[in-house]
Amino acid sequence: xxxxxxxxxxxxxxxxxxxxxxxxxxxxxxxxxxxxxxxxxxxxxxxxxxxxxxxxxxxxxxxxxxxxxxxxxxxxxxxxxxxxxxxxxxxxxxxxxxxxxxxxxxxxxxxxxxxxxxxxxxxxxxxxxxxxxxxxxxxxxxxxxxxxxxxxxxxxxxxxxxxxxxxxxxxxxxxxxxxxxxxxxxxxxxxxxxxxxxxxxxxxxxxxxxxxxxxxxxxxxxxxxxxxxxxxxxxxxxxxxxxxxxxxxxxxxxxxxxxxxxxxxxxxxxxxxxxxxxxxxxxxxxxxxxxxxxxxxxxxxxxxxxxxxxxxxxxxxxxxxxxxxxxxxxxxxxxxxxxxxxxxxxxxxxxxxxxxxxxxxxxxxxxxxxxxxxxxxxxxxxxxxxxxxxxxxxxxxxxxxxxxxxxxxxxxxxxxxxxxxxxxxxxxxxxxxxxxxxxxxxxxxx
Amino acid sequence: xxxxxxxxxxxxxxxxxxxxxxxxxxxxxxxxxxxxxxxxxxxxxxxxxxxxxxxxxxxxxxxxxxxxxxxxxxxxxxxxxxxxxxxxxxxxxxxxxxxxxxxxxxxxxxxxxxxxxxxxxxxxxxxxxxxxxxxxxxxxxxxxxxxxxxxxxxxxxxxxxxxxxx
Numbered sequence: 032x033x034x035x036x037x038x039x040x041x042x043x044x045x046x047x048x049x050x051x052x053x054x055x056x057x058x059x060x061x062x063x064x065x066x067x068x069x070x071x072x073x074x075x076x077x078x079x080x081x082x083x084x085x086x087x088x089x090x091x092x093x094x095x096x097x098x099x100x101x102x103x104x105x106x107x108x109x110x111x112x113x114x115x116x117x118x119x120x121x122x123x124x125x126x127x128x129x130x131x132x133x134x135x136x137x138x139x140x141x142x143x144x145x146x147x148x149x150x151x152x153x154x155x156x157x158x159x160x161x162x163x164x165x166x167x168x169x170x171x172x173x174x175x176x177x178x179x180x181x182x183x184x185x186x187x188x189x190x191x192x193x194x195x196x197x198x199x200x201x202x203x204x205x206x207x208x209x210x211x212x213x214x215x216x217x218x219x220x221x222x223x224x225x226x227x228x229x230x231x232x233x234x235x236x237x238x239x240x241x242x243x244x245x246x247x248x249x250x251x252x253x254x255x256x257x258x259x260x261x262x263x264x265x266x267x268x269x270x271x272x273x274x275x276x277x278x279x280x281x282x283x284x285x286x287x288x289x290x291x292x293x294x295x296x297x298x299x300x301x302x303x304x305x306x307x308x309x310x311x312x313x314x315x316x317x318x319x320x321x322x323x324x325x326x327x328x329x330x331x332x333x334x335x336x337x338x339x340x341x342x343x344x345x346x347x348x349x350x351x352x353x354x355x356x357x358x359x360x361x362x363x364x365x366x367x368x369x370x371x372x373x374x375x376x377x378x379x380x381x382x383x384x385x386x387x388x389x390x391x392x393x394x395x396x397x398x399x400x401x402x403x404x405x406x407x408x409x410x411x412x413x414x415x416x417x418x419x420x421x422x423x424x425x426x427x428x429x430x431x432x433x434x435x436x437x438x439x440x441x442x443x444x445x446x447x448x449x450x451x452x453x454x455x456x457x458x459x460x461x462x463x464x465x466x467x468x469x470x471x472x473x474x475x476x477x
Numbered sequence: 478x479x480x481x482x483x484x485x486x487x488x489x490x491x492x493x494x495x496x497x498x499x500x501x502x503x504x505x506x507x508x509x510x511x512x513x514x515x516x517x518x519x520x521x522x523x524x525x526x527x528x529x530x531x532x533x534x535x536x537x538x539x540x541x542x543x544x545x546x547x548x549x550x551x552x553x554x555x556x557x558x559x560x561x562x563x564x565x566x567x568x569x570x571x572x573x574x575x576x577x578x579x580x581x582x583x584x585x586x587x588x589x590x591x592x593x594x595x596x597x598x599x600x601x602x603x604x605x606x607x608x609x610x611x612x613x614x615x616x617x618x619x620x621x622x623x624x625x626x627x628x629x630x631x632x633x634x635x636x637x638x639x640x641x642x643x
Contacts, residue, residue, distance in 0.1 A: 106502070118568045118607040149502070156515060156552050157564075157608055159621045192500045197511045197550025200606065214510035214542075216549040232505055274612060275570040281612035319569060319607075360611070362570050376569045380606050386549075 033300070034261050036249045036269045037242065038285040041129050047164065049171035052132040060248035061177055064140040065185040068251070073144035077247060079255025081267035086112055086203070086240030087318060087358040088433075089342050098227040099145055100235040108236040109142045109150040111244050112208055116155055116200040118319035118380060119360025122271035123241035125283040127154070127161050131168035135191065137244040139177060140251050142189050145237055149190045152241075153208050156195040165193050200384035204432045205238035206230075207386065218388045219432035242271050263289030266341035270356070272301075276363035279303035289344075291337045292316070293330050296363065309365035310476035313449075316345055317357020319377045320437030322444030323370070324354050326477040350444065366476050369469050370452050374445040375403035381438030392435040395426035399442055406453060409460030416453050420446055449474075484527045490516055494535065506536050510546055514553055523554035551605060559594040559601035561639050564618045568607040571614035575628075579615045580604075582629040586636055599640060 045051035078093030206220035230236020314329035613625035
């Protein structure tokens with residue numbers, strides 16, 4: 032069995048309550064941290080653990096913490112990013128819904144480490160029922176003396192506020208999230224200054240993903256070295272993978288980083304294989320933003336070795352033959368899937384979600400959606416494929432925030448690996464627009 | 478210039494609004510804007526101009542600061558809606574699980590297109606982007622309730638159930 036750090040107790044009946052969570056060893060990290068450790072020692076353990084941002088960017092969490100400015104007399108903030116909106120990703124939803132105290136415990140030790148006395152959990156507004164679960168859990172923790180004034184007699188005060196979003200993917204970008212938390216439109220800020228220097232209310236702020244913060248309790252209890260011993264290379268620890276699409280067992284799975292992609296897809300412990308009677312066509316390994324890969328490249332590296340579920344292995348080969356771990360939104364496509372249709376669907380998403388601040392993204396996402404729509408609907412022009420590549424290149428790297436890149440990569444990668452399928456739509460519009468029609472030309476199905 | 482308000486929070490919601498405003502540091506009450514818009518929508522079913530003006534006064538900000546936010550975020554209904562707003566996920570993973578077909582059935586069952594409200598005012602249909610429930614697709618949401626693993630039959634059952642609600 033795989034090591035479980037976050038989900039070990041997730042199926043224990045009543046784990047959403049303080050008492051059951053406590054019986055399972057919950058809140059011992061708060062006791063240990065507040066009574067026996069200094070904030071700097073906690074930061075050091077998180078650095079040693081090597082845990083990388085689980086929201087998608089993969090930036091080392093301890094390093095992010097160490098950048099936090101600490102000017103005298105200025106409050107510092109910790110903001111948890113629970114705006115989970117990346118298509119294919121539903122792990123934070125799962126974690127908060129089933130085991131809310133894990134996040135709250137992590138928020139307490141992390142806030143203590145950063146010297147924050149008021150911390151926020153920004154949850155996407157659609158998850159209002161999860162917000163109510165978190166608020167209930169916070170009230171329980173407060174009643175037991177784990178939140179509020181003078182926690183466990185340590186002299187440390189902390190208040191946790193759960194903030195609902197309003198329905199905007201862009202607020203998963205940390206500076207857009209901070210704008211939103213200030214009651215504004217979610218327009219990402221120019222950087223620098225980074226949130227570590229000027230974040231919420233222009234004060235030093237750390238923004239971390241739910242899953243990242245949830246790891247801290249285990250790290251406090253077991254030490255950063257023990258965490259770093261799990262996983263592979265610089266991909267330390269475990270990762271929650273949100274598995275969806277054409278597999279036997281979709282769901283959220285906690286894996287040790289370094290697990291072969293093949294095992295994750297086919298073993299009964301995880302996805303249980305492709306749905307019966309079908310073949311594996313393509314994979315989006317880390318949420319809709321990361322490059323799509325055909326089945327053969329998803330399973331094996333260019334050198335023939337097995338591809339692993341790790342930051343390094345998934346990105347092996349660059350964008351030519353690789354992709355990214357991203358948020359762990361693992362979307363599997365079988366041979367009935369139309370890549371053109373899916374690419375159009377994803378482009379519509381990015382067009383809908385572009386905040387409109389930067390022209391390349393605002394205009395480019397609209398054009399990509401429009402061109403993909405006409406290819407999918409039988410009105411494609413011969414030059415459209417090159418046009419899409421051109422537009423995607425003009426967006427990539429030319430925007431304030433990474434939404435532009437996130438919109439460009441799925442289009443560029445779909446054309447890179449499935450160009451024939453786009454060409455078929457343009458050459459055979461009548462055939463391609465029949466209900467359920469899918470390109471059946473030469474491709475590597477597994 | 479703001480409209481004279483005929484809309485205001487009920488006493489219970491007013492107390493809740495004050496509690497929300499008190500969560501933020503001194504002078505940062507604008508942070509309460511998104512939560513208060515949700516509260517208003519929970520009460521009124523949508524966020525009208527009058528409702529937004531009322532919130533602007535409560536937070537001591539300009540009405541435009543409320544309008545620009547309410548129109549940026551997709552959850553706020555700035556037009557009247559039906560009693561039940563069905564927010565249907567149209568994003569890739571749900572579509573892979575047959576989301577398009579179920580949506581077509583839902584439209585047929587309700588006799589409306591996306592963005593419309595049934596003539597009896599019972600249902601409004603909106604298409605939304607990913608609801609973070611991809612492994613349980615197809616998915617839609619009505620207020621705080623998620624409905625997952627949708628099929629045509631399941632959709633019929635849900636519509637029947639919701640139609641019976643007083």
